[in-house]
Amino acid sequence: MKRLYYLTGNLDSTEQISNDMHQAGITDWHFHVVSKDEAGLYRRNIHAANLIQKHDVIRSGERGAMIGGVVGLLLTAFLMATEPFGPDVSGFVYVAAFGCVTLFGAWVGGLAGLATENHAIAQFHDDIHAGKYLIMIDVRRNQEERVRSLMAEKHPEAKLMRVGSTFVNPFEFVKAKPA
Incomplete structure (x- = not known):
């Protein structure tokens, strides 16, 4: 979705x-x-973005899980090579070690993400802080032109600032191009 x-x-x-x-x-989901x-949005029953969308x-x-997966692979390889638990250890122990380190990485990454503004809306930080309203509308490809036309026709005061994706790409370092 866009x-x-x-x-x-x-x-x-x-x-x-x-x-x-x-x-x-x-719908409100989109x-x-x-x-x-936030209080003004609540009073008028306007669907505010949630914590996950703001941070x-x-x-x-996802980045933490990838780092944890790499560290988990290295740790598992080290454990298999040194056999600190003895030679008769089940393969499940190695799989569990890999899984625990990967999940720990995802957890730490998620906690770090709570302290960071969402990369897609960070470029609007000053506008939002100045009292403006950032509206995010998720549309399917076949709805996009209809929504754009409706917004241009009925709401010329609202400026289309960016077209992005709802897909979260952990490798995205460059901001998407403006609309």
């Missing part, structure tokens, strides 16, 4: 966009708003 990032300056516009998207068949005015938990967790 994610369309729109930026608007006020809560009234955000509420109307939310209503129009719901009428167009976009519509998220990032704002410093880099998934991407950092």
